[in-house]
Amino acid sequence: MQFLAIIGNLRFQDALDIVFLAVVVYHLYLWFWGTKAFKALVGLLVLGIVFTVARFWGLFLTTWVFQILWQVLIVLIIILFQSEIRQVLERVNPLQMIGLRTFPKSADWVPNFVKGVFSLAERKIGALIIFERRDLVEEWITGGVSLEGEASRELLMSVFQRESPLHDGALLIRKGRVAQVACYLPLSSAEGLQKEWGTRHRAALGLSERCDAWVLVISEERGEISLARGRKMIKVGNLEQLFKLVQQAITPVSPAGITWWNRIRALVVRRLPLKIGALALVSILWLLLAGQQNFEVALRVPLEVKNVPDAMEILEPVNPEVQITVRGLRKDASTVNRANTRAEIDLSTARFGNRVFRITRDQIVLPNDRVNLVHIEPPLMEFTLRETTGTDQKDVQGAD
Secondary structure: OHHHHHHHOOOHHHHHHHHHHHHHHHHHHHHHOOEHHHHHHHHHHHHHHHHHHHHHHOOHHHHHHHHHHHHHHHHHHHHHOHHHHHHHHHHOOHHHHOOOOOOOOOOOOHHHHHHHHHHHHHOOOOEEEEEOOOOOOOOOOEEEEEEEEEOOHHHHHHHOOOOOOOOOOEEEEEOOEEEEEEEEOOOOOEOOOOOOOOHHHHHHHHHHHHOOOEEEEEOOOOOOEEEEEOOEEEEEOOHHHHHHHHHHHOOOOOOOOOOHHHHHHHHHHOOHHHHHHHHHHHHHHHHHHHOOOEEEEEEEEEEEEEOOOOOEEEEEOOOOEEEEEEEEEHHHHOOOOOOOOEEEEEOOOOOOEEEEEEOOHHHEEOOOOOOEEEEEEOOEEEEEEEEOOHHHHHHHHHHO
16 A cells, blocks of 8 residues: 555656666666676675565664675675776766767778788787777777778788787777777676687677777687677678678768667667566665655645634635645655545634634644644635624524
């Protein structure tokens, strides 16, 4: 019953609160999925549910232990998962959303570049090549030597030859041009990766987990070509497939011709079951915790007039009402309504004419004593009273 009353008093701020936290939970799931921190996140969620239920049921000792335990867990989480926390903070960096970036729709250098990549693979020369897209990658890479030039076969062979001092690192392609070489990337913290994947593959996945860049990997041991994008590794089998992937990497992220309606629809429909699950989880937690929130309810209640003398009638006001504001825990304040609340005033001592009466706390009848009355509007009520006319008296006598 209390839950129904809480839902009935749902405000715009409450709906916004639930939706915002559901979005946060959804993105936290996406960012932490597959990492070592994900299991810890699930464990914390279970502990949070147990703590909420214990507090709701009034389990004093369990609640007290969990309050102390939370303080220790927060410190441990910051120490053990500082890299994952940093990644999350980097993902919500508002600087990444400033400005619009342009991409070349096509480039003449791609066929020659693709041939250079397969030449490196045939000779089993390891390489890492970054295709920067919408997100700037400077926040996640270290080192690097500036180099301006076209991504040609000759340049690739020069940079990644084993005798070159620049071969140990990644080459960065920005807007169709080579921008830096010898860049070092963050390693992936995901679990369950293939055993044959070495440092290059983990570095490629590590960057793709943190931004929307695509990273091309050439295995030194096997001479295989792979592409990391969006936390996934794609194996490249031939020149034509690699040509298409490179064209996609340098193509605008938002293709022309897609309407805003289609973009919004895709934003809502994509991973819809996961979004619904996040919304349901946050809604349940909100309902469990909302009852303990301090809450105010304002409503208009009828003013019942009692003990009016027989020779007196009320001209004004007709059907008087007062507005009251009550405060208490949400589970109690939400049950206050017009059906179980009223105001009373006694006119047994009233006299004829315009009379002003004060509305006090004692005259307000509330459904329970767990809520407090904080305001009455208006605090004074003016009545216009007159003596019952002779005609009315004769009608009364005739009836007798």
